[in-house]
Amino acid sequence: MAGGLALRLGRGTAVGSRAVSEPTVVRWLLIGITLLFLTLFLFVPLIAVFAQGFAKGIRVYFASLFEADALAAIRLTLLATAIAVPVNLVFGVAAAWAIAKFEFVGKSVLITLIDLPFAVSPVISGLVYVLMFGLQGWLGPWLSAHDIKIIFAVPGIVLATMFITFPFIARELIPLMQAQGTEEEQAARVLGANGWQMFFRITLPNIKWGLLYGVILCNARAMGEFGAVSVVSGHIRGMTNTMPLHVEILYNEYNFAAAFAVASLLALLALVTLAAKSAVEWRVARQLKAAQTAGREEVRHEH
Amino acid sequence: MARWSLKQRSVLPGFGLTLGYSLLYLSLIVLIPLVGLVLKSTSLTWERFWQVVTEPRVMASYRLSFGASFLAALINTVFGVMTAWVLVRYRFPGKKIVDALVDLPFALPTAVAGIALTSVYAGNGVLGRPLEALGIPVAFTATGVVVALTFIGLPFVVRTLQPILEDLEPEIEQAAASLGATRLQTITRVILPELWPAILTGFALAFARALGEYGSVVFISGNMPMRTEITPLLIIIKLEQYDYGGAAAIATVMLAASFSLLLLINVLQWWNAKRRVAV
Numbered sequence: 252m253a254g255g256l257a258l259r260l261g262r263g264t265a266v267g268s269r270a271v272s273e274p275t276v277v278r279w280l281l282i283g284i285t286l287l288f289l290t291l292f293l294f295v296p297l298i299a300v301f302a303q304g305f306a307k308g309i310r311v312y313f314a315s316l317f318e319a320d321a322l323a324a325i326r327l328t329l330l331a332t333a334i335a336v337p338v339n340l341v342f343g344v345a346a347a348w349a350i351a352k353f354e355f356v357g358k359s360v361l362i363t364l365i366d367l368p369f370a371v372s373p374v375i376s377g378l379v380y381v382l383m384f385g386l387q388g389w390l391g392p393w394l395s396a397h398d399i400k401i402i403f404a405v406p407g408i409v410l411a412t413m414f415i416t417f418p419f420i421a422r423e424l425i426p427l428m429q430a431q432g433t434e435e436e437q438a439a440r441v442l443g444a445n446g447w448q449m450f451f452r453i454t455l456p457n458i459k460w461g462l463l464y465g466v467i468l469c470n471a472r473a474m475g476e477f478g479a480v481s482v483v484s485g486h487i488r489g490m491t492n493t494m495p496l497h498v499e500i501l502y503n504e505y506n507f508a509a510a511f512a513v514a515s516l517l518a519l520l521a522l523v524t525l526a527a528k529s530a531v532e533w534r535v536a537r538q539l540k541a542a543q544t545a546g547r548e549e550v551r552h553e554h
Numbered sequence: 555m556a557r558w559s560l561k562q563r564s565v566l567p568g569f570g571l572t573l574g575y576s577l578l579y580l581s582l583i584v585l586i587p588l589v590g591l592v593l594k595s596t597s598l599t600w601e602r603f604w605q606v607v608t609e610p611r612v613m614a615s616y617r618l619s620f621g622a623s624f625l626a627a628l629i630n631t632v633f634g635v636m637t638a639w640v641l642v643r644y645r646f647p648g649k650k651i652v653d654a655l656v657d658l659p660f661a662l663p664t665a666v667a668g669i670a671l672t673s674v675y676a677g678n679g680v681l682g683r684p685l686e687a688l689g690i691p692v693a694f695t696a697t698g699v700v701v702a703l704t705f706i707g708l709p710f711v712v713r714t715l716q717p718i719l720e721d722l723e724p725e726i727e728q729a730a731a732s733l734g735a736t737r738l739q740t741i742t743r744v745i746l747p748e749l750w751p752a753i754l755t756g757f758a759l760a761f762a763r764a765l766g767e768y769g770s771v772v773f774i775s776g777n778m779p780m781r782t783e784i785t786p787l788l789i790i791i792k793l794e795q796y797d798y799g800g801a802a803a804i805a806t807v808m809l810a811a812s813f814s815l816l817l818l819i820n821v822l823q824w825w826n827a828k829r830r831v832a833v
Contacts, residue, residue: 296667296671388798
């Protein structure tokens, strides 16, 4: 995801004077074209999701959400997310700790490897597990001899979700923790804190907003992933269907009202995600500003 | 510091534990499965591999996937530069909301984007109807594929460019203006050269993302063999025919393309960071 929290701080250079700005006509023309482009590609499709969901009335809308297969899909999506996000959170914190606080050989290679899942097509992310655990896969014969089902079952969906969301939290934390340096942790150690005390009292409070930001992004992707999950799921209704897969099935059955009703739930999740993300950015920007003003005050007092 | 050590000494604890855990988890979830994929494609003979990845239907899918991704990334570059400029430099009502909504393609599940775009751009859709009247059918054509890929790549150029534009020193522009440059000259000769690394990075990110995209495309494309099938879809088709070797072969070709792009993006970002430090 382009433009992490660390990159998006420090905005607002107001450029006012006429020599360094465009004529009013040009300004409004550019604003107009931009808004037209965003309307055609973003806003109209977003509104369409809700409009189509409610097209057959509010009763059909809610009936589509509370139908048994839809509820099963919602449960499975929540389950996969509830496993993938915490597991990737632990990994993200561990990887960021090793990478940001220590110097070692091969660090930049490790950072690139962590980013790999972003470069891989979602379809391939699912395929790798089919080739690993599927009936014709490397471990397939052994798994079927022991009656363990991973592909076309819930574990495969969880694995694919973990793969897809693998870099999100690590990627937010690494630049943040690198910027924060190691002085505070070193001080804690010198003053006698043990490793866990240092982590929970110093490191965690310092990274909490970045961590939350990563979790928000990771959660959105985990709930919405389609391609990778589609490859490993087997599309068994009520059993291995997540919400996005349920949307696909309903759509392909020409049950548009129901498809868009379930889709609108996911669109709502996307809007909540964007709101939460903006709130965290706003909060961090305000903290940064407060820290800067405090710094300036101190300088003034010293004079 | 011991000369043989791979790591510099530190008073901080947990290096072995966190690095060991990270490497283990990375290997189990990402690296070993990816290596397994490449190994699977070597189970084919070289002739068979070549035959699979150059089949006419597969070649047609490369043309569509690469061509549509390139076009979509190009559209996103032009409008992304404009959007970033408007969001950083101008004030207008609703700007904060527009700024937040630019990330919608990251947050909206691709399947939802796919069915929404299809319903809007289909022959009976809000935008599809007038476009069809003008003789431009969108849904179930290659144009539809470009539309979907434009949607999912939209935030990349904007978000790569925004921080660079915000950091640009106004003094440089004032200097150019006071030396007699027109506004257009200032933009093309002073501002734009500063932005090139970021623009290229954004383009490459959007292109890479579009190349692998599946969910938003398969609904709007109509999936007609030789005409509107993207390469990821062919992997799924092979898989549904239980042709694991064939699926792995096409996936290996795509992986090679993606990794080359990743390498290029890393070089571009390094160039970008170097320029930012220098400024």
